[in-house]
Amino acid sequence: MTKIIILVTIITIGLLPCNASAQQHKWDYVLHEAKRGDITLATKYYKVNVWSVKTSTAVPRSHANWTVSNFSAPLDPSLKKIDFGKNEDRYLMFTQEWNDQKYPGGLKGLTGSPELRARTLRMVLNLYEDNGTFVKTVSHYGTILGYSDQGFVYLPEGKKPLFFTGEFFTAGDSLTYWVSKTNKMTDAWLYGSIMELERNFFSKDIARILENVKADVKKEEERAAQYAKPVPVYSGAKAELLQKIRNNSTFLAQKFTAKMAWNSGRHPSGMWPKKGKSWNLINIARCLDIGTGRPVDWGPHGDRYLQFDVDFYPKMAPGSLKDDMFGSNESFTLALRLYEKDGTYVRTVSKSGAFMGFAQGFFYYNQENTYGTLFTNQTIPVQKFADWDLNVPNVAPVISYSPWAPWGRQLTYTPNNGMIRLFLSDILNRTL
Numbered sequence: 001m002t003k004i005i006i007l008v009t010i011i012t013i014g015l016l017p018c019n020a021s022a023q024q025h026k027w028d029y030v031l032h033e034a035k036r037g038d039i040t041l042a043t044k045y046y047k048v049n050v051w052s053v054k055t056s057t058a059v060p061r062s063h064a065n066w067t068v069s070n071f072s073a074p075l076d077p078s079l080k081k082i083d084f085g086k087n088e089d090r091y092l093m094f095t096q097e098w099n100d101q102k103y104p105g106g107l108k109g110l111t112g113s114p115e116l117r118a119r120t121l122r123m124v125l126n127l128y129e130d131n132g133t134f135v136k137t138v139s140h141y142g143t144i145l146g147y148s149d150q151g152f153v154y155l156p157e158g159k160k161p162l163f164f165t166g167e168f169f170t171a172g173d174s175l176t177y178w179v180s181k182t183n184k185m186t187d188a189w190l191y192g193s194i195m196e197l198e199r200n201f202f203s204k205d206i207a208r209i210l211e212n213v214k215a216d217v218k219k220e221e222e223r224a225a226q227y228a229k230p231v232p233v234y235s236g237a238k239a240e241l242l243q244k245i246r247n248n249s250t251f252l253a254q255k256f257t258a259k260m261a262w263n264s265g266r267h268p269s270g271m272w273p274k275k276g277k278s279w280n281l282i283n284i285a286r287c288l289d290i291g292t293g294r295p296v297d298w299g300p301h302g303d304r305y306l307q308f309d310v311d312f313y314p315k316m317a318p319g320s321l322k323d324d325m326f327g328s329n330e331s332f333t334l335a336l337r338l339y340e341k342d343g344t345y346v347r348t349v350s351k352s353g354a355f356m357g358f359a360q361g362f363f364y365y366n367q368e369n370t371y372g373t374l375f376t377n378q379t380i381p382v383q384k385f386a387d388w389d390l391n392v393p394n395v396a397p398v399i400s401y402s403p404w405a406p407w408g409r410q411l412t413y414t415p416n417n418g419m420i421r422l423f424l425s426d427i428l429n430r431t432l
Contacts (some may be wrong), residue, residue: 003330005276006109008283021207022206022207025206025207025210026202026206027098027119028210029056029200029201029206029209029213030109030110030116030190030201030208030215031096031097031098032210032213032217033123033190033191033192033193033197033213034096034121034188034189034190035095035096036191036217037096037188037189037190037191038189039293039294039295040094040152040189041093041094041095041096041189042092042093042292042293042294043093043094043166043294043295044062044092044093044297045091045092045093045164046084046088046089046091046092046299046300046301046302047074047082047084047088047089047090047300047304048168048300048301049164049165049166050074050082050092050162050163050164050165051068051071051072051073051074051162051163051169051173052071052072052073052075052160052161052162052163053068053070053071053072053153053161053162053163054068054069054070054161055067055068055069055145055146055153055161056068056069056176058178058415059145059183059184060145060146060182060183060184060389061179062179062180062181062183063178063179063180063181063207064112064178064179065176065177065178065179066146066162066176066177066178066179067174067175067176067280068146068153068161068174068175069173069174069175070172070174071163071169071170071171071172071173071174071383072171072172073171075160075162076138076139076156077138077139077156077157077158077159079160082127082138083127083287084300085129085130087130087300088301089129089130089300090127090128090129090130090135090300091127091128091130091240091300092125092126092127092128092138092164093125093126094124094125094126095124095126096121096122096123096124096156096188096189097121097122097124098119098120098121098122098327098345099119099122099141100119101186102144103122103140103141103249104158105121105122105123105141105142105155105158106120106121106122106413107120107121107122107142107185107186107187107188108120108187108188108288109121109187109188109190110120110190110194110197110198110201112198112201113198115143116198116201118258118382120188121188122140122141122142123141123142123143123144123154123185124137124139124140124141124142125137125138125139125142125154125156126138130300130306135239137338138156139156139157140157140184141157142154142155142156142157142158143155143158143184143185144184144185145161145183145184145185146177146179146183147185148177148178148179148180148408149283149285149286149408149409150167150175150177150285150409151163151164151165151166151167151177151286152164157236160405163175166258166285166286167258167259167286168258168259168293168302169182169431175382175413176382177382205317208286220293223291224291224292224293225289226291227292227347227348227351228291228346228347228348229348230345231306231309231311231337231345231348232311234312238312239278241326241330242290242310242311242312244326244424244426245310245325245326245332245428246309246310248325248428249279249307249310249428249429250428250429250430250431251334251427251428251429251430251431252307252308252309252334252428254307254308254431254432255305255306255307255308255339256305256375257303257305257306258286258287258296258298258302258304260376260377260432261287261296261306261373261374262284262285262286262287262373262374262375263283263284263285263286263287263288263371263372263373264281264282264284264285264364264372264374264411265281265282265372265407266279266280266281266282266372267280267281267282267407267410268280272356272417272418272419273356273357273364273417273418273419274415274418275416275417275418276309276414276416277414277417278412278413279357279412279413279414279415280411280412281364281372281374281410281411281412282408282409282410282411283408284374284380284408284409284410284411285408286365287306287373288371288373289338289349289350289371290349290350290367290368290370290371291347291348291349291350291351296338296349297338297346299340299341299346301341303340303341303347304339304340304341305339305340305341306336306337306338306339306349307336307337307340308334308335308336308337309334309335309337310332310333310334311332311333311334311335312330312331312332312333313331313332313333313352314331315331317331317333317352318352318369319333319352319353319354319422320332320333320352320422321333321334321422321423321427322422322423322424323424324423324424324425325424325425325428326424332424333351333352334351334352334355334427335348335351335352336350336352336353336365336367336373337349337369338350340379340390349367350365350367350368350371351368352368353365353366353367353368353369354366354369354419354420355419355420355427356417356418356419356420357413357414357415357417357418358415358416358417358420358430359413359414359415359416360416360432361373361376361377361378361432362374362376362378362413362415362432363375363376363430363432372430374411375432376411376432377432380409380411381409381410381411382409400421404416
């Protein structure tokens with residue numbers, strides 16, 4: 001009997017490291033998926049994108065206007081100015097970490113079991129050099145308030161509010177915007193469906209699952225790196241042809257700053273523009289980059305610009321443009337590229353796409369048939385609505401009660417065409 005007890009004890013002790021390892025894989029998996037849980041966590045915020053502000057109320061109401069004002073230099077929790085470096089090219093990024101220290105404002109993660117509910121996450125703000133080197137943690141925890149397409153407020157360790165935005169303001173500014181449902185963030189951002197995450201957490205194959213999601217992130221990084229490669233260089237007749245096209249195009253000469261390029265959706269969803277008929281765009285927000293899956297990085301001073309450039313493209317590829325102007329037998333694409341203020345190439349944002357909805361001051365470009373991008377030299381309307389209460393009895397559903405309110409900033413205009421014809425002549429001399 002004694003021998004049996006000793007044997008069982010030895011086996012149990014031998015299994016302990018395996019169980020501990022499996023348990024660690026579970027929590028590593030959840031944290032991994034929390035760190036890539038939302039596009040906000042992949043966004044760089046330079047000094048031009050962050051402001052210390054005063055808020056009209058401590059916490060905004062849902063479905064109501066909220067004002068942030070007295071824009072000033074961003075302060076850390078000790079109320080000192082955040083050091084963005086000598087050249088002001090450092091940047092801030094958010095990440096999520098375990099909140100085992102029980103800081104205030106813990107974010108709920110997975111909740112499918114007592115084991116999962118026992119751990120919360122916290123929203124951390126870190127500072128980095130322009131080359132990605134970690135500098136320091138600015139705020140170990142904080143609460144996000146008033147999340148919207150125009151920006152959001154973060155309370156670093158409960159201190160003076162910081163307003164994060166992809167748009168550009170100046171000291172002393174104020175902004176009133178509509179807050180929909182997310183007036184105060186209480187749930188952590190998690191990548192993928194909650195059901196799948198919880199199922200994977202309890203899976204016996206959790207080690208393999210963790211390796212797979214790490215491999216997915218690596219593939220995403222490799223894909224993004226492809227878009228950062230130098231612009232293809234040609235020689236001889238091909239180089240001369242591309243330069244000839246550039247020299248004879250007003251469209252390719254246009255430069256688009258951050259105030260001229262916007263991510264937007266179509267309403268109704270999937271509705272293509274028609275000549276002479278009003279067209280509605282909704283949820284207008286900072287421009288996205290299909291190459292990275294993140295917002296366009298306008299640089300430390302917000303002064304980079306986008307420009308279309310011509311390149312050769314397979315004849316049978318969707319959206320390829322035929323040469324009906326220069327006598328060649330080639331087909332082309334107009335790639336969207338990002339440049340520094342001085343013209344230095346940064347990266348390719350989109351390798352191809354569909355052009356549509358041209359009008360005086362407007363056109364629409366679908367990046368690789370994914371991200372809808374509005375280009376305009378007009379001001380995007382600020383979204384403001386009368387405050388309203390969803391809890392009022394006998395009120396029609398939200399979409400009838402205030403049909404535009406849930407859909408962010410909107411713009412309606414009348415295009416003078418639908419989709420462009422797939423010929424160079426139908427695009428090269430268009431302008432805003």
